[in-house]
Amino acid sequence: MPVNLLAPEAHTLLPVKGVQLGFAKAHVRKADRKDVLVIKLSPGSHVAGVFTQNRFCAAPVVLCKEHLDLPEPHEIRALLVNTGNANAGTGEEGLQRARQTCTALAELLTCAPQQILPFSTGVILEPLPVDKVIAGLPDCIANLSADNWLNAAEAIMTTDIVAKGVSRQLSLNGKTVTITGIAKGSGMIHPNMATMLGYVATDAAINQAALEGMIHYAVNRSFNCITVDGDTSTNDSLIFIASGQSGAAEINDESADYVALRDALTEVATLLAQAIVRDGEGATKFMTINVQGGKDEAECRKVAYAIAHSPLIKTAFFASDPNLGRILAAIGYAGVHDLDVNTLKLYLGDVLVAEHGGRAVSYEEAQGAAVMKEPEITVRVDLARGAAAVTIWTCDFSYDYVKINADYRS
Amino acid sequence: MPVNLLAPEAHTLLPVKGVQLGFAKAHVRKADRKDVLVIKLSPGSHVAGVFTQNRFCAAPVVLCKEHLDLPEPHEIRALLVNTGNANAGTGEEGLQRARQTCTALAELLTCAPQQILPFSTGVILEPLPVDKVIAGLPDCIANLSADNWLNAAEAIMTTDIVAKGVSRQLSLNGKTVTITGIAKGSGMIHPNMATMLGYVATDAAINQAALEGMIHYAVNRSFNCITVDGDTSTNDSLIFIASGQSGAAEINDESADYVALRDALTEVATLLAQAIVRDGEGATKFMTINVQGGKDEAECRKVAYAIAHSPLIKTAFFASDPNLGRILAAIGYAGVHDLDVNTLKLYLGDVLVAEHGGRAVSYEEAQGAAVMKEPEITVRVDLARGAAAVTIWTCDFSYDYVKINADYRS
Numbered sequence: 042m043p044v045n046l047l048a049p050e051a052h053t054l055l056p057v058k059g060v061q062l063g064f065a066k067a068h069v070r071k072a073d074r075k076d077v078l079v080i081k082l083s084p085g086s087h088v089a090g091v092f093t094q095n096r097f098c099a100a101p102v103v104l105c106k107e108h109l110d111l112p113e114p115h116e117i118r119a120l121l122v123n124t125g126n127a128n129a130g131t132g133e134e135g136l137q138r139a140r141q142t143c144t145a146l147a148e149l150l151t152c153a154p155q156q157i158l159p160f161s162t163g164v165i166l167e168p169l170p171v172d173k174v175i176a177g178l179p180d181c182i183a184n185l186s187a188d189n190w191l192n193a194a195e196a197i198m199t200t201d202i203v204a205k206g207v208s209r210q211l212s213l214n215g216k217t218v219t220i221t222g223i224a225k226g227s228g229m230i231h232p233n234m235a236t237m238l239g240y241v242a243t244d245a246a247i248n249q250a251a252l253e254g255m256i257h258y259a260v261n262r263s264f265n266c267i268t269v270d271g272d273t274s275t276n277d278s279l280i281f282i283a284s285g286q287s288g289a290a291e292i293n294d295e296s297a298d299y300v301a302l303r304d305a306l307t308e309v310a311t312l313l314a315q316a317i318v319r320d321g322e323g324a325t326k327f328m329t330i331n332v333q334g335g336k337d338e339a340e341c342r343k344v345a346y347a348i349a350h351s352p353l354i355k356t357a358f359f360a361s362d363p364n365l366g367r368i369l370a371a372i373g374y375a376g377v378h379d380l381d382v383n384t385l386k387l388y389l390g391d392v393l394v395a396e397h398g399g400r401a402v403s404y405e406e407a408q409g410a411a412v413m414k415e416p417e418i419t420v421r422v423d424l425a426r427g428a429a430a431v432t433i434w435t436c437d438f439s440y441d442y443v444k445i446n447a448d449y450r451s
Numbered sequence: 452m453p454v455n456l457l458a459p460e461a462h463t464l465l466p467v468k469g470v471q472l473g474f475a476k477a478h479v480r481k482a483d484r485k486d487v488l489v490i491k492l493s494p495g496s497h498v499a500g501v502f503t504q505n506r507f508c509a510a511p512v513v514l515c516k517e518h519l520d521l522p523e524p525h526e527i528r529a530l531l532v533n534t535g536n537a538n539a540g541t542g543e544e545g546l547q548r549a550r551q552t553c554t555a556l557a558e559l560l561t562c563a564p565q566q567i568l569p570f571s572t573g574v575i576l577e578p579l580p581v582d583k584v585i586a587g588l589p590d591c592i593a594n595l596s597a598d599n600w601l602n603a604a605e606a607i608m609t610t611d612i613v614a615k616g617v618s619r620q621l622s623l624n625g626k627t628v629t630i631t632g633i634a635k636g637s638g639m640i641h642p643n644m645a646t647m648l649g650y651v652a653t654d655a656a657i658n659q660a661a662l663e664g665m666i667h668y669a670v671n672r673s674f675n676c677i678t679v680d681g682d683t684s685t686n687d688s689l690i691f692i693a694s695g696q697s698g699a700a701e702i703n704d705e706s707a708d709y710v711a712l713r714d715a716l717t718e719v720a721t722l723l724a725q726a727i728v729r730d731g732e733g734a735t736k737f738m739t740i741n742v743q744g745g746k747d748e749a750e751c752r753k754v755a756y757a758i759a760h761s762p763l764i765k766t767a768f769f770a771s772d773p774n775l776g777r778i779l780a781a782i783g784y785a786g787v788h789d790l791d792v793n794t795l796k797l798y799l800g801d802v803l804v805a806e807h808g809g810r811a812v813s814y815e816e817a818q819g820a821a822v823m824k825e826p827e828i829t830v831r832v833d834l835a836r837g838a839a840a841v842t843i844w845t846c847d848f849s850y851d852y853v854k855i856n857a858d859y860r861s
Binding site: 094095096097098127129130131132133134135164165166167275352353356357359360362364365366367369370372373374377378380382383395397398399400438439440442443444446447 | 504505506507508537539540541542543544545574575576577685762763766767769770772774775776777779780782783784787788790792793805807808809810848849850852853854856857
């Protein structure tokens with residue numbers, strides 16, 4: 042069951058001026074579920090994206106990069122998402138099929154195929170059923186609406202249990218600006234650029250350079266800080282959209298409101314990223330891993346991910362077992378070669394667990410057991426050798442993780 | 452259930468001249484099980500060891516290195532192993548307790564404490580019950596025998612289901628030389644120097660330099676090529692013993708028989724290492740991952756371990772599901788940044804599965820499904836960009852892995 046994660050109510054996902062969403066049940070893989078989504082953008086929108094670094098990146102990721110890299114005044118006019126098939130590991134044929142879907146949607150919207158960004162998620166290594174996707178497009182166009190964010194969040198789900206979306210509003214110079222984001226993802230989650238699929242739209246006006254700066258800032262503090270199983274997907278994509286329809290002045294790198302807007306976008310991205318972990322396949326615990334006192338961020342990340350990826354630690358958390366020796370072992374093999382284990386400190390919640398290379402004298406098992414019973418647990422490591430710090434989020438490893446992934450294709 | 456792994460019969464583990472083994476039920480953690488082992492060596496034996504690179508290495512590992520590093524004519528006279536407690540993450544107090552066990556055994560054997568090598572395996576971060584270990588030593592001494600190899604293999608088990616041991620004989624210049632090895636290990640298995648615990652003894656005479664060359668050669672082709680869960684233990688230790696009691700001439704780096712003996716020791720080490728994977732926690736499949744055509748061994752290892760550590764791939768193998776896209780994804784995120792996915796080839800068993808960046812035209816799902824039903828499966832990746840190759844062994848990821856590790860301490 043997802044950890045402290047409820048589906049958003051339809052009314053809590055605020056419309057974003059200049060952004061319309063339409064969906065269809067196109068039977069891409071399963072009957073009677075929303076599986077194709079179109080996000081239509083008003084002219085003048087700016088779009089920025091970050092994508093998986095997997096060498097086997099999917100055909101739609103290749104096309105997204107190609108279309109985003111075209112020089113201005115080229116504008117993106119719509120996003121097209123299908124679930125049920127990832128169109129990854131599909132070679133040249135896969136690229137052609139992705140292009141076909143762009144061409145079909147471009148004809149319906151009277152624009153060029155290069156103004157469409159395609160996205161796919163689902164099974165890898167199988168041909169995209171392109172006819173089904175295209176057959177679903179008229180339905181998507183027919184129900185385009187600014188109020189469809191919850192339907193959109195549902196349309197991009199795969200093994201997700203709960204739809205993921207969040208909205209924020211802020212005031213920029215007297216004008217109200219809205220940000221709404223949705224995301225999907227539950228397994229194969231260890232984004233190296235972004236997560237499986239995430240879309241964050243605002244009606245603020247942001248120039249292209251500022252928007253790209255904001256997405257890189259946000260992704261490194263949100264989607265690039267989560268892991269479910271250490272598997273970096275072939276399709277990870279995060280898109281920021283600025284429609285410019287709010288009436289607030291355009292933001293550039295020098296604007297007084299740059300930081301406020303960047304931080305609001307980062308907050309939305311962080312909540313969406315955490316929602317993916319809360320809905321991690323089989324998750325019963327939400328774990329925050331905070332590593333501080335490092336010489337640099339890189340070594341903090343090594344230690345944090347060694348803890349977050351250890352199946353022994355993740356199963357111990359599933360069992361609510363304060364088997365803290367497994368955490369010490371992971372710190373020890375994280376690859377920080379000159380680490381002094383006698384000076385670091387390990388905390389579980391607020392409880393000091395280990396210091397001086399062993400169990401803290403003050404530690405009692407009952408303290409650890411009490412923390413482990415909580416659904417949300419913070420593991421804190423103080424490396425005590427510098428000022429760098431990193432926080433990442435992950436979940437535990439349960440019977441259901443095995444069940445979900447042993448059954449996924451059947 | 453262990454994959455194609457039967458416990459050795461007592462008579463198949465051959466005595467090694469100059470090596471005696473004694474055991475006790477000392478109640479270190481559980482009642483009524485062999486949990487303390489003494490391996491007594493005849494004077495003149497040479498001993499070499501390789502150990503975990505985990506920064507939180509256990510107290511007995513620290514002492515082993517200290518005692519092995521003493522200059523000749525210092526001789527190791529006995530090995531002392533306990534299960535039930537790893538004496539790791541125990542700080543200065545842990546070192547003192549490990550020293551106490553060495554001192555106690557040294558008194559019984561009339562030698563110096565520095566002539567004892569201590570080993571511990573079991574729960575981390577808990578104080579070693581040193582009194583129980585020491586109380587078991589007289590029983591160990593009382594039943595010392597050259598015929599106790601199977602008892603010894605049983606005495607070092609923790610979550611192992613099957614005892615692991617193997618013997619080989621070869622003829623060196625008309626003299627029969629015996630090699631017998633035992634090992635334990637099932638979880639927290641991703642040796643970075645050696646596995647949890649492995650002991651290989653021969654009555655061949657081998658000088659110290661040659662023995663150390665052989666252990667490094669063997670470990671890099673055996674224990675350093677296996678993984679169960681990617682967790683590198685705090686206690687990994689592999690020991691080679693050469694008692695010199697066979698009557699064959701001493702082997703040095705220049706000897707004609709060097710290669711034959713080295714290869715026989717490597718074969719014993721490899722079989723023991725594979726036995727650990729076959730008995731991997733919850734294992735139902737034994738997987739051989741062969742990566743060839745790499746520019747160097749390092750990139751072959753990256754790809755092989757990305758496949759071997761992926762929970763998504765391991766659960767798919769558990770389900771006998773030829774979900775090969777997950778393997779492509781792992782190859783893609785392995786960290787070989789200039790990898791061309793269009794030239795590599797992926798085989799499952801002898802079946803060509805993927806080429807030209809996607810599914811092979813000749814591939815049919817039924818072929819993959821047939822291979823996946825086997826208990827032993829080879830995954831072969833041809834990177835097609837060089838001459839380097841690496842083979843590693845791993846197992847699948849099942850409900851029982853979660854069960855074993857969620858329950859281990861209770």
